[in-house]
Amino acid sequence: MREYLVLKNFFIRHKWPYIIGAISLIMLDFVQAYIPRLMGNITDGLKNRTMPYDQLIKYVFTVLAMAIIIFVLRYFWRMGFMGTARWLEYEMRRDLFSHLLILSPDYYNHHKTGDLMAHATNDIQAVRMSIARGMTNLMDTIVLFTTSLIIVVKTINLKLALVGLIPGPFMFIIVVIFGRKIRERFRRVQEAFANMTDKAEENIMGIRVVKSYVQEKGEIKKFDKANMQNFEANMAMVRLSSIFGSSMQILSAISTVIVIIYGGTLVINKTITLGDFVAFNSYIGMLLGPLTSLGWVVNIFQRGSASMKRINTIMRTKPEIVDSPDVVDVKELKGDIKIQNLTFKYAEDLEPALKDINIEIKMGKTLAVVGRTGCGKSTLANLLLHLYKVPEGTIFIDGIDINKIPLKTLRENIGYVPQDTFLFSSTIKENIAFSPDDIPLEKIQYAAKLAGIHDEIMGFKDGYDTVLGERGVTLSGGQKQRTAIARAVLKNPNILILDDCLSAVDAQTEEQILRNLKEFMKNRTSIIISHRISAVKDADEIIVLDEGKIVQRGTHEELLATEGFYKELYKMQQLEENINTEE
Ligand SMILES: Nc1ncnc2c1ncn2[C@@H]1O[C@H](COP(=O)(O)OP(=O)(O)OP(=O)(O)O)[C@@H](O)[C@H]1O
Structure with a gap:
């Protein structure tokens, strides 16, 4: 339960709905607990034929008034508990999402997206359930059980209550034990279902690969296996639920039998009236119900606190990269x-990905980096963007150690186009602007022109308003890359990093874009x-x-004059070009 302490502030902020909800629930339980007594009195009155007609009418109005009161109280307790729990769900999701966005990329190298999605859906839902249902069931149990017991003891018979309650503890134990098992099986059902949907999704997304490798039969087989696992998990759940339901039914029947035998005897002995007997039949439900509920409360809280723990673990994860306390107040680089x-x-146990690198790029100059994959x-x-921890005293921008540059300043001043472009399922305009600010269309178009994508965008029916992604147009690899370049250019950065982001366009288009960008990058x-x-030959310095490790460095001409990787690459690409022109 300690895990729930983080929600303290939420409860303080929302204390009023909870207080109103709790008062309504307690009053509702009192009213409900009185109904069977009323029915008992009516039964006795009718049986003895002693009840005057106006008394009967009074009862009718009492029942109607109670129904209205129940209606109002029910509304308030549900709004208080269930409604506020929805607020909690909303706030938890908002905070979790905000936190996920401040975590460093390395966190995502070690955590699966599917798991994080499960925390954002199932775990938050489990916490909401534990707060909404758990708390109300707990209160309901205490209040309804106590009031019913008091009424039974005061107006009917203590012994009858105790005898009727014999199956109660067994019901509680069964719920706790079965509840735990049901939860475990339910988890397996969810896993099997997720696995099956993943398989289906992967095949639909990768339909071209499946078809080109003629793997339809194999994939159907794999899906069938996942489908069968899902079926088996569900069957295991149905079996357990059936046994659970039947056991509860038997215990409930045992209780009824006890009440009939013992209660019936008391009626025959005239210890209690027929009305008492009728009323008790309802009270036994009100006494056993809360005990069963209590079993569920234990389960709901167990599940909720496990979920809360998982969420807390994420929320307590500190982003690996944050502004150091001694950041310099700098806005522009x-x-x-x-x-x-x-x-x-x-990582400590890995070989260095970079070894003893020394580079100097003066403002406005261009550095090119080539080399084999990996x-x-x-x-x-990544290090220039400070996405990973940079060793102190190794990277300086404008003479400031990168560790002392505010992350916001650093990233706002760098236009970065990654290797694997990512576009959102929104319009092209929004994808290029990628900002909550209202960016004028002319600026967006200017960036798109520089990136060599403007004409193609204008060719779409909806132009810059064309929606991308599943519900819209699918861009080609090269179009995506150029859209991403436009996004980086629009930032008007003083530093531009293009990470192999023109690989999907032909050499001519690449040259054209780089020519456009050259003008743009004049003083950057x-x-x-x-x-x-062809992409790197005009750079002021090229490193291999x-x-x-840096194994070669110099200008295009200097590198061509030396034997090594660069010259080999040049020769190979010349050869390819010659073959292409001959064709
Ligand atoms: N997040 C990571 N965790 C561990 N190792 C990594 C990570 N990212 C990259 N590496 C490793 O670091 C080395 C350099 O990778 P990097 O992505 O910088 O290569 P690259 O030159 O950009 O390759 P390519 O041309 O294929 O994009 C590789 O051995 C790679 O496996």
Whole structure:
């Protein structure tokens, strides 16, 4: 239960709905507990034929008044508990999402998206249930049980109550034990269902791969296995629920039998009246019901606190990268970059991804980075964005250690186009602007023109308002990359990093875009990571990385004059070009 302490402030802020809800619930229980007594009195009156007619009318009005009171009280307690729990759900989701966005990328390298989604849905729901149902059931149990017991003891018979309650503890135990097992099986049902839907989704998304590798039969088989596992998990759940339901039914029947035998005897002996007997038949439900409920309360809170613990673990995770206490108050970066003796490992037990890197890029100059796949090019870009922990005294921008530059300033001043472009399911305009501010369309169009995508956007029926993604147009790989470039350009950054982001366009288009950007980047610093010589040849300096180390550096001409990776790459690409022109 300690896990729930984090919700303290929420309860304080929402104390009034809870207080009103609790008062309504207590009053409702009192009213409900009185109904069977009333029915007992009516029965006795009718049986003895002693009740005057106006008394009967009085009872009728009492029942009607009670119904209205129940209606009002029920509304208030449900709004107080259930309604406020929905607020809690809303706030928890909002806070969890905000927290997930401040966590560092490395966190996501170690946590599966599916698990995080499950926390945002199932766990928050379990907490809401525990607060809404758990709290009300608990209160209901205490108040309804106590009031019913008092009325029974005072107006009917204590012994009858005790005898009728014999199956109660068994019911409680069964609910606790079965509840735990049901929860476990329900978890398996959810897992099996998630696995099955994942399989279906993957196949639909990857339909082209499935078809081109003629894997339909194999995939149907795999799906069938997942479908069967889902069926079996559900059957296990149905079996358990059936046994549980039947056991509860038997105990309830035993209680009825006891009440008939013992209560009937008391009526025959004239210890209690027939009206008392009728009333008791309802009270026994009100006494056993809360005991069963209590079993559920135990379960609901167990489940809720496990969920709360998982959510708390995420919420307590500190982002690996935050502004250090000694950040410098700087809003704009000009773009003088210096990297000295930089060695970087993603984890202690891994080989360094970058080794002893020394680079200087003066403001307005262009650095190009080439090298085999996996040599550390993207790592360099990641570190310049401070997405991972940068060793002290290794990267400086405008002479300031990157660790002392506010993250907001750093990232606002860098236009970064990653290798794997990501576009949201919204309009092209919104994707390029990517800001809550109202950006004028001319600015967006200017950026799109520089990125060489404007004409194609205008070719779509809805132009810049074209919706992307599942409900709209699917862009080609090259179109996506250019949209992402437009997004980076629109930021008007002083530093631009293009991480192999033109791989999906042909060499000619790439050259055209880089020519456009050249003008734009005149007084800005740029870093171009590419596999293509044509993209890097005009850079002020080109470095060649190999296994995290700089193995060559110089201008295009200088590198061509030396034997090594760069010259080999150049020759290979020349050859490809010649073959293409001959064709
Ligand atoms: N988050 C990570 N955790 C652990 N290792 C990583 C991580 N990201 C990259 N690496 C490793 O670091 C090395 C450099 O990777 P990086 O992505 O920088 O290469 P790259 O030169 O950009 O490759 P490519 O040209 O294929 O994009 C690789 O060995 C890679 O496996």
